[in-house]
Amino acid sequence: MKTRKGFKTYPLTAAQKYHFYYADYCPGKEILNVGSSLTIEFELNVDELRKAIYKAYERCESMRARLVYDEKEKQWYQYIVDKEDREIEYVDFTGKTMEEAEAEMTAWTRVPFGQDEPMNKIVIIKTPDGFQGMYIVGDHRFLDAQSLIGFMKDVIELYCNANFENVPYPADMRSYVEQIEKDFAYEAGSKASVRDREYFHKLFEAPEPIYNGIDGRKRLDDARRKLKNPNLRAAPTGSDSFAADIDIFHLEGEPTERLMKFCEEQHISLQCLLIMGIRTYLQKMNSCDDVSMMVAYARRATLLEKKSGGTRIHSFPFRTIIPEDKTFLEGIHEIRDKQNEVFRYVNFDPVECMNYKREVYQTPLGMGYETVALTYQPATLREKGLVDLGDIRYKTKRYGNGYYADGLYLTVMHRPEDNGLDFSFEHQVKAYSRETLELFYYYMCKIMFKGIENPNLTIGAVIKLI
Template sequence: MTNTLFPLTSSQRMLQQALEEFGTAQILTIGVCISLHAPVDFSLLEKCLKEEVRRLECLRVQFTPPHRDGGIRQYIVPESSPDITYENLKDKSAPEIKALMNHWSTLGFDEADSPLLRFVMVSLPGGWNGLYLCIDHRIMDSCGLIFMMNDTFQLYCHYLYGSPAPDMPACYEEVLQSDLRREQDPLRRERDSAFWRQLLSAGEPIYTDIGGSRKLMQSRISHGLPGLRAADRIIQPMDGDMEKFTLPKKEAARLEAYCRKHSVSMANLLLMAMRTALSFANDGEPDISLRNYVSRRASRQSRTCGGCRIHCYPCRTVVLPDATFLDGIRQIKAYQNGIYRHADFDPEQVNALFADTFGMPPLTTYEGAALTCQPLPLSSPNPFLKHIPLNIEWFSSRADIQKLYLTVMQAPQNRGLDFYFKYQTAELDRADITRFYEVLSEILTLGTQKESLSLSSIFSRISAPF
């Protein structure tokens, strides 16, 4: 039987273009380990993983080789035997385990017409047991992955404890076809394009990052354009690393209370903290652009179908130094509300609009940092597992396509907020990232506890420069 071929969605095309620019599927791997401080029935876990692959169609997606037009297609195989192995790591040290799983996460999925995920069941030191998963970003994003693991937890609990079986996930193919139809809707595309043309009529943005103006100055010299406002992206070397920090539970709860009080989202709060940090690093520059990732999972179908649904768009705000932190958040909220109404528009078309409007040199950008705020927690609803310690750890593929990319998500079992910083080591190191996190933390504290402070006053109270 011939499998039905489908085009890539705009989310997948965005990632496929990055793969072609950087020349390796390593940049598209997502590696994560989920573990319980309890014995695990690995035979049952393997059974549940195989059933999950049958339940969740996106886990059976494969890609064709390039067609004559240069593009690739996707299709869903009716059956797939997932790659599931076991490793006993009880005698390994924490650094050894991290190095091993980081290595596993560098092994991209380069072959066409092949599965795009691997499972490794693991026994870890200190009575921890669980699962490492490596998956291609083109078939799964972090939101979809967390749904998948929660679904697998529920299957495991169903068979082990007799708890109710989880509902079937939504059909990936149906959601895929709906997405492709929406992308081709000419009226929708024209409305989306008009929205972005209106935003661009405000004038050209300017590049900023945590290193101050150095990168922009270097780009101006290399292009011979003293008025250039975009900066070069790093394509090679693409070596990357990741650092993790956890904001304590008490502080995370205080930020959540602040968001409820002012009817703002955690994502917009974090965007404001990041743009304030970039403004601080660039001598108070009021015009700041970030790249913000949007999950596009508002409906049950989109939340449970898996797949990759992320879009990313520039978030540009001009916030003057006499504005308060809350003023800035509200400005971002208004801007982002407009973005969300047009969140199905192809991000690559947005990039093309910027390039055409402002004459950007190839491989340049206005955004020196990016953010994903992931609100969905990894959790188990089963009462037998409720009080068992749970841990989740994300790993670096050692190849990054952006200078600095922050993902913020709830720590397991409501232990606070985990901040994962991915960064390119050609220009940043651990000390830079540590300092950036410290500045972010100071800004979040000052901006939310002393609400009357202007941004210029916040800058004067930050303990040390970058």
């Protein structure tokens, strides 16, 4: 398929195809939806906000994308339309409770997108607390956390430029098409892709990893009994139901600042500290030094990658073997060095990576070694937008699509109200209870704070202290 409705078509990138890896097995295609809202304690002009949204659509190719399946070629294609002129609805939730408003936005998040139609929907909203702003739901194949924040920021800056004096017009977005063409060039047998494949193949020459559960060894022991294999090292990472929920735990601004200060002093990213907290908790619960988890990489290093929208996240297994007699700081440095190594190879196709790993270790179907996947989102609107409206309050909120393909996905984001951290656990309801996740969150934080207060303590000593 060369064209569709007069527009040039393009195949999908590896990052887009990655979402079929789980969506193809889910009973509801809304599993692909990402729903979010941004509301501000400010009286916005609805017509002007609508104009800003249309202008932001005009400036962002990926938000004008469409998807189509070619039955003859058995392949998905994408194309970009010239203009978005669909209606942008205004919904006033005044008189309803916040719970009722959130339930309605959650319902919007659970409507899948079809072929040859917009892959996102925006509604201008006024919430019961008087805040105003917008709700966005988009298909994950065209939208990730970074591009969502980038689009929201563009809308706000366009609105401010049109409605306030001395507010500069925002810098141009970059071309989505130009970026995906670079991705296709990489995927078409480039030297870089050959190098990256060699790296991951070498990675899996190591002995087989082992599953560590957030609630201990029960899943692994049960799987060993069920398969009558006492040497089994993989376990079911989820449940037999895709039904999912999101549970969020809040770390306040002041303790968050302590974590950030430690990271700055030690020249490490918060992602490294979060990995250390998670893996040390798993090490404690399973009495095992060999810990694997999934880590998501944003792949937005260049200006083109940062400003072209779309979806770019690739996730890979991240394995560390750190004995308890190493210090907390030594453990973090080991994680930092390994993260820096992995960063060089993250353009590799994550589906090919996972399929190769399964082939090497002969992992039973439905089982794996990684109990949790982590995404850390450093970008905030507090830093990069809303400055022209002054020091006003604003809120962001995620809405669940009702499904999750695996056991547990942790997203850590900075909260706009106080720049604290939100730990957002997306999980299969049958796989984990809120109480189990609350314990995980509590001990993970305890480990991080004990560790930054006593970085030269051994990991074993930190575990004993909590």
